[in-house]
Amino acid sequence: MxxxxxxxxxxxxxxxxxxxxxxxxxxxxxxxxxxxxxxxxxxxxxxxxxxxxxxxxxxxxxxxxxxxxxxxxxxxxxxxxxxxxxxxxxxxxxxxxxxxxxxxxxxxxxxxxxxxxxxxxxxxxxxxxxxxxxxxxTPAIPAWPGLSRFNGELVHSGAFCNAWPFRGRDVLVVGAGNSAADIAVQLANDGARQVWLAVRTPPHLVRRSLGPFPADLFLELFARVPASKVDPVIERVNRLLWGDLSVYGFGRPPLGLKATVEQRGRIPTLADELVAAVRAGRIDVVAAVEAVESDRVLLADGTAVAAEVIVAATGFSxxxxxxxxxxxxxxxxxxxxxxxxxxxxxxxxxxxxxxxxxxxxxxxxxxxxxxxxxxxxxxxxxxxxxxxxxx
Missing domain, CATH: 3.50.50.60 (FAD/NAD(P)-binding domain)
Incomplete structure (x- = not known):
């Protein structure tokens, strides 16, 4: 039966x-x-x-x-x-x-x-x-040109457990969401030799808390306020909190934070540890992936990185x-x-x-x-x- x-x-x-x-x-x-x-x-x-x-x-x-x-x-x-x-x-x-x-x-x-x-x-x-x-x-991995010829290791973020298998190796993390940030930080903290973070669309970086208040509480408070009113305030506050992050490779997002959530379905990245690691030189922010060769990854700005491992924090379907x-x-x-x-x-x-x-x-x-x-x-x-x- x-x-x-x-x-x-x-x-x-x-x-x-x-x-x-x-x-x-x-x-x-x-x-x-x-x-x-x-x-x-x-x-x-x-x-x-x-x-x-x-x-x-x-x-x-x-x-x-x-x-x-x-x-x-x-x-x-x-x-x-x-x-x-x-x-x-x-x-x-x-x-x-x-x-x-x-x-x-x-x-x-x-x-x-x-x-x-x-x-x-x-x-x-x-x-x-x-x-x-x-x-x-189902894990989603972009069809980067040349990926099938890559001699290194490709791992989707859904299969990433911890940094131990990648100690002493050069790792490129692709993505700018919370999973990408967490994985890059774990790799940098736990022994990867070099960590790059490839970013296509600049993310909104926020702190977990503002003083005693968790950041997600403010999303609740601003839920009914139009993005046109909220986003300029958030941008000014983030500028005060983070300073100028463009010198570290983080560009300005094309839309405000709330507009990004509403129009693109992308939530902000909690970035306290990520920004600290980037500022300390333990993670390098680089341009988006354009193509892959046998022993390196070509980036959108014409540069390349000699990654041994690619971690694709590129979402799911x-x-x-x-x-x-x-x-x-x-x-x-x-x-x-x-x-x-x-x-x-x-x-x-x-x-x-x-x-x-x-x-x-x-x-x-x-x-x-x-x-x-x-x-x-x-x-x-x-x-x-x-x-x-x-x-």
Whole structure:
């Protein structure tokens, strides 16, 4: 018998990351809706378990919990990877979330009265589906000319654990986000011989805290203020805090901080340790990668670096084409249509795609409750669908 055959859920949630866990909890606790969370990995929150060793939350733990259960105060202001893994495991237990692990979803199709989900463990039908596979499904590496001829080592940030394998080696980190900054700092601190940071679009660099106040608190305060009003103030404050960083290779971002978040979906980089390492000469900021040769990397300004290792902190793709691409529900970026949390249509819902200004965990907490309400209302309005699906 298929391991899925024992379940007759009202809703199948695909993905046991924070978004999937949160919406499943709200469905069960607030609406009495039976939810089954299916996850291809052997444990929930798998992308958090595989983060690099010095990972810390970029938003304060006090404001980054899921519905119904706070992150323990013992985790401090900036919880680590280990803190978050313990929190998610505890969340599953205490919120009594039903999981089917080691179960990869391969395709979703409309069927009479609902949806048919094909998985590696068989198929299951349900009147409602929630896509919650997250932003970190498949590593994305740019197709740099000549990359196949590179004699060195290429590592995506998703596979980077710590700096020990790269002690005494010359490493180029590509990217300017928080992962790139953290990895470059770890390499510089733990024994890489030379560390370069290749930056294409200058990032907004911010401090973790301004005095006693965490930086993400200010994003909350300015949430309803237009970017045209906020960004000039932020630029002046950052100039006072950092001084002129252009001498170290950090150019001026093309848009203000809030405009960058809203228009480009890029959050600022927490850069206290990065800027300190750059100023100390332990990390060199260089131009963007243009091409790769067997023993060096060519940069956009005409220079080159003799990197032995390239760490590509170049993001991920959601990679949903094979699962729902045939349904016409994805936008031009490959994300489910409708924004961070939405009813895509006909009982197909989605949550957790894209990078919200307040950070993903806070947005998940705020979005899971209304989305669960939409799902419950849909099921109430389509009770005949449930009978068709489970007959």
């Amino acid at each position: 298929s391991p899925l055959a024992q379940h007759r859920p009202d809703t199948v949630v695909i993905g046991a990351g924070p978004a999937g866990l949160a919406v499943a909890r709200q469905l069960e606790h607030r609406h009495g809706v039976k939810a089954l969370v299916v996850e291809k990995a052997a444990a929930p929150a798998i992308s958090w378990r595989t983060r690099y060793d010095n990972f810390r939350l970029n938003t304060t733990g006090f404001l980054s919990h899921l519905p119904g259960q706070r992150i323990p105060m013992t985790a401090g202001r900036w919880p680590t990877r280990e803190d978050m893994v313990r929190y998610f495991d505890c969340y599953v237990r205490q919120q009594h979330i039903t999981l089917q692990l080691g179960c990869e979803v391969t395709r979703i199709d409309r069927t009479e009265g609902g949806w048919r989900v094909a998985t590696s463990s068989g198929h299951i039908r349900a009147p409602a589906i929630v896509l919650a596979t997250g932003n970190y499904r 959601v990679d949903l084409d094979g699962v729902v691409g045939h349904l016409g529900v994805l936008d031009e970026h490959g994300n489910p249509r409708g924004g961070f949390a939405s009813h895509v249509g006909d009982g197909l819902f989605a949550i957790g795609y894209g990078i919200p200004p307040s950070g993903p965990l806070r947005a998940i907490r705020r979005s899971a409750t209304p989305l669960a309400g939409q799902i419950a209302a849909y099921l109430n309005d389509h009770e005949d669908v449930d009978e068709l699906v489970h007959r």
